[in-house]
Amino acid sequence: MAIVANLWNRIIEWFEDRQSRTKLVRSFNSSAKEAFVQGIVPVMMEASIVKGDPKYRHRFSKVFEGSGFRIKAYAGRQLTKNDIVNIGATILSNEILVRRLVVLGWDTLQIHCDVGNYGCQWQLHDYIMIGQNGE
Amino acid sequence: MENDTLQAMVDSLGQTAQSTTGTNIWMIVAIVELVIIIVLLLTRKPTDNKRSDIKKQVLAEGDIDFSNLVNSSFNASRLYKELLVKCHPDRFAPDTEKMAIANELSAMVTKNKHDIKRLEELKEEAKQKLNINL
Numbered sequence: 001m002a003i004v005a006n007l008w009n010r011i012i013e014w015f016e017d018r019q020s021r022t023k024l025v026r027s028f029n030s031s032a033k034e035a036f037v038q039g040i041v042p043v044m045m046e047a048s049i050v051k052g053d054p055k056y057r058h059r060f061s062k063v064f065e066g067s068g069f070r071i072k073a074y075a076g077r078q079l080t081k082n083d084i085v086n087i088g089a090t091i092l093s094n095e096i097l098v099r100r101l102v103v104l105g106w107d108t109l110q111i112h113c114d115v116g117n118y119g120c121q122w123q124l125h126d127y128i129m130i131g132q133n134g135e
Numbered sequence: 136m137e138n139d140t141l142q143a144m145v146d147s148l149g150q151t152a153q154s155t156t157g158t159n160i161w162m163i164v165a166i167v168e169l170v171i172i173i174v175l176l177l178t179r180k181p182t183d184n185k186r187s188d189i190k191k192q193v194l195a196e197g198d199i200d201f202s203n204l205v206n207s208s209f210n211a212s213r214l215y216k217e218l219l220v221k222c223h224p225d226r227f228a229p230d231t232e233k234m235a236i237a238n239e240l241s242a243m244v245t246k247n248k249h250d251i252k253r254l255e256e257l258k259e260e261a262k263q264k265l266n267i268n269l
Contacts, residue, residue: 028205040206041206086208087209090211094199094204097204100199
């Protein structure tokens, strides 16, 4: 019975995680779109779930569902490295977001633009501080 | 001719009866499955392993302000640099009280360099406490 219960919990957890992941990506995309339309930011950003870097895996990583959180910046030009690093640093400085990304199965943060071939990626595990807040 | 028609009707009725029995069986299987799922949902015991605890704790941390995050990605660095220059403690050198405030503000500005909402708050604070134009 314990095996069934465990299996059942896994199934429920899978659905819950999937819902939370989709919700997070949608929220980001909707905010990015709104900011671009209102002229607050000069670049339209779009988040998506992609294959992560296998070197960055951790115990929460979702290998088969995509463990990479990719942000594509539609700028119509090649963004400077400084711009890309700035976007990444802003995301990584938000501890709550990073922790949430990690527990929802992401292990890699990738940022690149629609023009050009280069982008940046970070190992999310390096930026979490689980258990330090509220203890 | 009549016999053939009758035979065809009998065959057709037999096939319908068989397909109805088949549908009934699958309906019963579906109902049993539904009952099992409902029972499992109602009797579900919460997991008590460490992994789930961490996940619950993290997911309960509150909402993320994505608008602020997106806005900060492109606009925070400019304000950060401006505040860092204008609130530098050396600019208030003779006044020790203002120097202390500027010191504190500079530390806060550095800490929140990627959070534009917080930087805007610090800007207002700097205007009031240090009497500077920003």
